[in-house]
Amino acid sequence: TQLLEQSPQFLSIQEGENLTVYCNSSSVFSSLQWYRQEPGEGPVLLVTVVTGGEVKKLKRLTFQFGDARKDSSLHITAAQPGDTGLYLCAGDRTGNQFYFGTGTSLTVIP
Amino acid sequence: DTGVSQDPRHKITKRGQNVTFRCDPISEHNRLYWYRQTLGQGPEFLTYFQNEAQLEKSRLLSDRFSAERPKGSFSTLEIQRTEQGDSAMYLCASSLPGGSYEQYFGPGTRLTVT
Numbered sequence: 001t002q003l004l005e006q007s008p009q010f011l012s013i014q015e016g017e018n019l020t021v022y023c024n025s026s027s028v029f030s031s032l033q034w035y036r037q038e039p040g041e042g043p044v045l046l047v048t049v050v051t052g053g054e055v056k057k058l059k060r061l062t063f064q065f066g067d068a069r070k071d072s073s074l075h076i077t078a079a080q081p082g083d084t085g086l087y088l089c090a091g092d093r094t095g096n097q098f099y100f101g102t103g104t105s106l107t108v109i110p
Numbered sequence: 111d112t113g114v115s116q117d118p119r120h121k122i123t124k125r126g127q128n129v130t131f132r133c134d135p136i137s138e139h140n141r142l143y144w145y146r147q148t149l150g151q152g153p154e155f156l157t158y159f160q161n162e163a164q165l166e167k168s169r170l171l172s173d174r175f176s177a178e179r180p181k182g183s184f185s186t187l188e189i190q191r192t193e194q195g196d197s198a199m200y201l202c203a204s205s206l207p208g209g210s211y212e213q214y215f216g217p218g219t220r221l222t223v224t
Contacts, residue, residue: 033213041218042215045213096158097158097166098143100153
């Protein structure tokens with residue numbers, strides 16, 4: 001059973017479009033991280049959110065942590081081909097073990 | 111380069127052989143994690159060290175798997191009597207203690223068991 005569910009699983013969009021990726025759980029997390037992973041490489045940390053309702057912006061990426069700290073979203077504005085990759089959310093409950101989501105594979109077509 | 115490094119990057123082995131992977135974390139990071147990732151899935155937690163102490167192990171870590179971090183610096187993950195189901199990417203991550211435990215991942219070791 002996956003503790004964190006991501007949707008959609010696959011997303012293919014044209015350059016310049018906007019998109020939102022969702023990360024949902026029935027469990028509460030003390031923090032949640034978003035990563036991007038390219039084929040054959042390890043995940044690269046994008047952001048950490050720790051406070052319920054927190055919103056963080058990283059250039060064209062906007063991350064939100066749900067008020068109850070059970071869910072999160074990642075919104076990308078004006079997607080570019082360089083945004084292509086596997087987006088992963090990961091929740092921390094104790095600091096000892098992180099639970100990763102199922103992943104969203106994004107393809108941005110030039 | 112001061113990031114997390116893993117060695118080897120790729121390993122092909124025959125079923126039944128033993129393999130060992132190494133992870134060198136970022137030098138000031140005292141927490142070290144091992145994960146396994148299969149194609150199309152997110153990483154699955156295997157085990158976690160704080161300094162040299164192994165504090166948490168997943169049920170995924172069968173008796174054939176053992177991890178060590180003898181001096182609290184680099185870590186090794188050994189798989190004995192490999193099976194085809196062990197084929198996966200093995201990822202190592204490290205983090206500082208406290209705060210939000212932000213993890214920094216290495217490039218992974220791709221294991222193929224034939």
